[in-house]
Amino acid sequence: MKTFDPTDFIPGVSLDCVIFGFDGSRLNVLLLRLRGFDEWALPGGFIKTDEHGDDAALRVLKERTGVSDLFLQQFKTFTHPDRTKVHVQELLRKGIIDENAREYFTSRFISLGYYALTNHNIVKPAPDYLSEECAWHPLDAVPELLYDHRAILEEALEEVRLDLQYHPVGQNLLPKKFTMPELQALYEAILDKELDRRNFSRRVMSYGIVEKLDEHRTGMAHKAPRLYKFKKSAYEKALKDGLSNRW
């Protein structure tokens, strides 16, 4: 593995990714456990000297998940001057960081917060060079996090919920073909609230972003639910221009 070279990156700026994965019933967030730490951390990284922040985030996401087609959104930049102070000394003390990178890591960092939405099942979690574990954690059982990562996570979740009010969600979280109950379960997981099955379906159809297929999901007990798929162009138009109604 290539060692970390601080001169490849712009100093004092990091990015942290809140990666949400939907497993069919719950939202999960992908976390790393650093070597020698009990606390977990958000997957993050740095921006190369000639790299766009969004590209850096995509690079990090690809490295941690193996997935490159996911929904990515920058939502806030965290700039508290002491935001990493609590743990950075511990990081150095434990000798996790190369000698040549000590100065780079010691400085104050501001961090670009991104959130990503992806399908839990297509992700192959891969630790980075600082960590020994990379794993999903359900939102209601998030362990202690390093730095200000808990706050970043909370704000990301709020942001997802807000974005949901105006923009379609599902493209990167569900299989190509999905049932209405599956889509509803996703919305319920994000909003953490139950929705009426019948009103939900009416609303979704009114947006014109999904298309009924002449197929059903069979193999399960009970009535076989119909399959739908997103209408690519309408979905993307709605991503850009927004939806008229809210949840």
Place this chain on the structure above:
Amino acid sequence: MKTFDPTDFIPGVSLDCVIFGFDGSRLNVLLLRLRGFDEWALPGGFIKTDEHGDDAALRVLKERTGVSDLFLQQFKTFTHPDRTKVHVQELLRKGIIDENAREYFTSRFISLGYYALTNHNIVKPAPDYLSEECAWHPLDAVPELLYDHRAILEEALEEVRLDLQYHPVGQNLLPKKFTMPELQALYEAILDKELDRRNFSRRVMSYGIVEKLDEHRTGMAHKAPRLYKFKKSAYEKALKDGLSNRW
């Protein structure tokens, strides 16, 4: 005036403020014209080594406007690697920048975008040390801007319009006591669309954030409109928790 000392600030990170001022009928944005340039620029600045980004923005706002009580919102960070390239060479060539700051200014910058809302009339526009003019420009007559500032302005405006859907607006843009038509004019200026006078008033009252006063604005022709004021605690609660309905 104290000269600019690059070591006071963190490198490679700037902030740009889109300051919106309401003059009673139109939204205006505060711009600077740099010495020797025809183009204008957003008021901006840098973050001191131990300063929170939000505090840096407040400092810049205070310097440019004299006002410290305004609504401030970070909305996006701009990270295109070439975002300042077009003009930074010109800036150096024109000798606007001190010798000791050339290296600081030459490097790539990412910029935190903030927008601010304030009352046009209480602002005393003050140029910074790089510029010779500081003036309001109505939104429909914004001149050529430096760097990517036009894009930053557009995104700020979109953000204000979006925030308006969920949060109260007016506290920092209107006088303490204001009339319903004045508040409506503000909303119309931001949304760039006409609203029904009667439905508007009903909606505003339903939020419970304004209070009828037993006073009227006199001195103008026609029926004297009633004065209102914001209910401080309800207004702040709505800022934090959001409003239920949209525009």
Place this chain on the structure above:
DNA sequence: ATATATTGTGTTTAATTGACACATCAATTA
């Protein structure tokens, strides 16, 4: 005193949302 133009309030209608009932059907089980 009258005219003017704007403000304050109410009503009527349409659209949207929320709550709910019933028929349908794939797999299970008796």
Place this chain on the structure above:
DNA sequence: TAATTGATGTGTCAATTAAACACAATATAT
């Protein structure tokens, strides 16, 4: 093989919300 099960698909009705509109009130100007 037929009945049972439990979730799905569609429809209806009431309540709420939003949109469109009419008219009375009134501070200045003439």
